[in-house]
Amino acid sequence: MALPDNHADTARCEHISRLLARISDKWSLLVVRVLGRGPLRFNALRREVGEISQKVLASTLRDLEENGFVSRTVTPVTPPQVEYALTDLGRDFLQPVQGFAEWVLANSSRMDAAREEYAERRAQD
Secondary structure, eight states: OOOOHHHHHHHHHHHHHHHHHHHOSSSHHHHHHHHTTOOEEHHHHHHHHOSOOHHHHHHHHHHHHHTTSEEEEEEOSSSOEEEEEEOHHHHHHHHHHHHHHHHHHHHHHHHHHHHHHHHHHHHHO
C-alpha cells in the first residue's frame, strides 16, 4: 500500500536531515572538495584542507567513508601508506559541493554587507 504524500514527504525530509547532519560539520564539504582534485594521503589532505587537527580529520574521513563518499586504500609497505579518494557516490556529491562553494564565493561580499547592515541596525536599537 502506498504511503500518503505527507508520509512520503516526511520520509524524504528525514533522509535529507540525516545527510545534512552527517555533512554539515565544518570540515566534510572541504574534504570532499579537496579530494575532488584526486586521491591524497592523510598528511597531504590535511595540508590542503587547512587548520584541521589530525583527530578531526580522521573522524571526518571515517564518517565520509561510512556514508560511502570516501574510500580508504592501505598499501602494505613499511610504514603502511593510506590513500583517500572519492568513491562514485563522492564524485556525484562533488558537483553540488562545488556548486555550493562557487555560490558562497560569488555571494560572500553580499553576505558581508548584510552582516554589516544588521550590526548597524542592532547598534541603533
